[in-house]
Amino acid sequence: MKKLLLLSLVIIVSCSSYDGKIAGSSFLIKPSIEIIPVGNISKSRIEFVKKNLLETYQVEVTIGKGLPLDAISFARSSTRQGYTGIKILQRFSSMNSARKTLLLIEGQVFTRRILNGVTYPEWSILGLAYGNVCLVVPIRSKSRLQKVAIHEVGHTLGLPHCENRGCLMTDAKGNAKNIDRAQTEFCHNCIQRMRKNYSLFKNIK
Ligand SMILES: [Zn+2]
């Protein structure tokens, strides 16, 4: 029990997008999303993510051929059990601006994170985005999984973090509770931006 508690304390979540390569500025082509399971991901998790992305973005969402964990062994951390998120994303990034990829990764994923002036070289995360690719760790909590998946795809569609309280694009700042606080919807600003970038959410007022 003690071990479990310790583990859950260590797995602090965060989410960050890499600046400098944010996709989308004036693409009016309708985007599509491909989900690629990496490792042993249950079908129900994959379908759950697909359903939520479909409902939110109303674009084509497909499930690609699954990959074994060996496919990301190059990104394995040398110090901890898990993977360096940015290495995976860089490998899978593509120049196709309309095609978005969401990798569902079995196992822990880390990123470098600076919080209150302190640098954490391997901060455990639930999601990360880079250009047209994002990754999501299929956690057990369906509510968190739903929000993280929509949030990360939002980054690939050109949405930065949002200051509006409750918006899905709020930065979780390394705290899972912030994910719980966010609603399952975008704020007006984010919807406007998405409309401009991709003509999405046309039917939302
Ligand atoms: Zn984010």
Ligand SMILES: [Zn+2]
């Ligand atoms: Zn927003």
